[in-house]
Amino acid sequence: MAFRCQRDSYAREFTTTVVSCRPAELHTEGSNGKKEVLSGFQVVLEDTLLFPEGGGQPDDRGTINDISVLRVTRRGTQADHFTQTPLTPGTEVQVRVDWERRFDHMQQHSGQHLITAVADDLFGLKTTSWELGRLRSVIELDSPSVTAEQVAAIERSVNEKIRDRLPVNVRELSLDDPEVEQVRGRGLPDDHAGPIRVVTIQNIDSNMCCGTHVSNLSDLQVIKILGTEKGKKNKTNLIFLAGNRVLKWMERSHGIEKALTALLKCGAEDHVEAVKKLQNSSKLLQKNNLNLLRDLAVHIAHSLRSSPDWGGVITLHRKDGDSEFMNIIANEIGSEETLLFLTVGDEKGAGLFLLAGPAEAVETLGPRVAEVLEGKGAGKKGRFQGKATKMSRRAEVQALLQDYVSTQSAEE
Numbered sequence: 001m002a003f004r005c006q007r008d009s010y011a012r013e014f015t016t017t018v019v020s021c022r023p024a025e026l027h028t029e030g031s032n033g034k035k036e037v038l039s040g041f042q043v044v045l046e047d048t049l050l051f052p053e054g055g056g057q058p059d060d061r062g063t064i065n066d067i068s069v070l071r072v073t074r075r076g077t078q079a080d081h082f083t084q085t086p087l088t089p090g091t092e093v094q095v096r097v098d099w100e101r102r103f104d105h106m107q108q109h110s111g112q113h114l115i116t117a118v119a120d121d122l123f124g125l126k127t128t129s130w131e132l133g134r135l136r137s138v139i140e141l142d143s144p145s146v147t148a149e150q151v152a153a154i155e156r157s158v159n160e161k162i163r164d165r166l167p168v169n170v171r172e173l174s175l176d177d178p179e180v181e182q183v184r185g186r187g188l189p190d191d192h193a194g195p196i197r198v199v200t201i202q203n204i205d206s207n208m209c210c211g212t213h214v215s216n217l218s219d220l221q222v223i224k225i226l227g228t229e230k231g232k233k234n235k236t237n238l239i240f241l242a243g244n245r246v247l248k249w250m251e252r253s254h255g256i257e258k259a260l261t262a263l264l265k266c267g268a269e270d271h272v273e274a275v276k277k278l279q280n281s282s283k284l285l286q287k288n289n290l291n292l293l294r295d296l297a298v299h300i301a302h303s304l305r306s307s308p309d310w311g312g313v314i315t316l317h318r319k320d321g322d323s324e325f326m327n328i329i330a331n332e333i334g335s336e337e338t339l340l341f342l343t344v345g346d347e348k349g350a351g352l353f354l355l356a357g358p359a360e361a362v363e364t365l366g367p368r369v370a371e372v373l374e375g376k377g378a379g380k381k382g383r384f385q386g387k388a389t390k391m392s393r394r395a396e397v398q399a400l401l402q403d404y405v406s407t408q409s410a411e412e
Helices: 099-123 148-163 178-182 244-264 268-305 323-333 359-372 391-411
Strands: 013-029 035-045 062-064 067-069 071-075 078-083 092-097 127-132 137-141 168-173 196-201 205-208 223-230 236-242 313-318 339-345 351-356 376-380 383-388
Touching (some): 067 078, 092 099, 099 127, 099 137, 099 148, 099 196, 099 223, 099 236, 148 223, 236 244, 268 313, 323 351, 339 359, 339 391, 351 359, 359 376
Antiparallel strands (some): 013 035, 013 092, 035 078, 062 067, 071 078, 127 137, 137 236, 168 196, 196 205, 351 383
């Protein structure tokens, strides 16, 4: 059975009757990225305007009597509509589709059919799968590589066919119809029943498909192929946008271009060179800064060696610095007789730490220091270093080290 959405993809609302309504749960992902389980109902209608996911196309969104439908899935010849409000069987209801989402899916899906047919016709590049993504769509081609010249030729050809305003027709064929053998397809679902639905782009392609499509290629407006990426198992992914997505992409790109023009103080044609100059300047500044930091580390090390605390516990904290900075200090000092506790980063938040000194003492104290600072670390040969989340507890670490040194002195 073909649903109303498949018989007329352009219909936006219609009236039907509730067949059944049963309690159900929907496993979904919340706004925070965590999985959630929603309690609700699976509603079955006599017919539906809302497309259930299938054929690489996501399901529709919409309403039944202004009640939001959160998911639509196919179950045999029926479609299950998940709602969080029950509907009474036998009730006549008004179904409305989220038209912006539906038309977007129509454009991407018909665009995929067109690209697949043209890529095969021009270069023998077979489509093995595709994904209609939230922001972009991906066609997996059965080839280890696709050249830039091939991509350009495919894009040029599909847009010529859009300008030719070629019609797109939907037909149903019986399983024993000889024409089925001439139709492109990747097989039928195991639970398929009834006639086969065939989507035909005039003089271009005939393909078995359950999805919603435009009735004329002119409704695609334009197709932009963004490029290719290496796919799985020696395949290539071709990334594309169709229709309104191209306009939105252009709007985003233009907004970014305007922002860069204001920041870089130059025209769009000079953006790349301006960024390269900034990168080179940044690298030079980083190199100079690193050299100064190294010189500072050596100077600090010499100062610490003359500290009155030498032979006991020496601590130092700096907001600026990294692991190399701390290790240079430790190397210069050569603290075999002294416990050296160095930290860099936020005084009360996260940062890095290093404990250096007699190997036996460091081996004993290192894990305890990491625990106090609520961090993690590792070490060997008189060094223990790692990351900390609570630099505000440095005083506790200093007390711990002082107690250890005092205990050792008393035992001697």
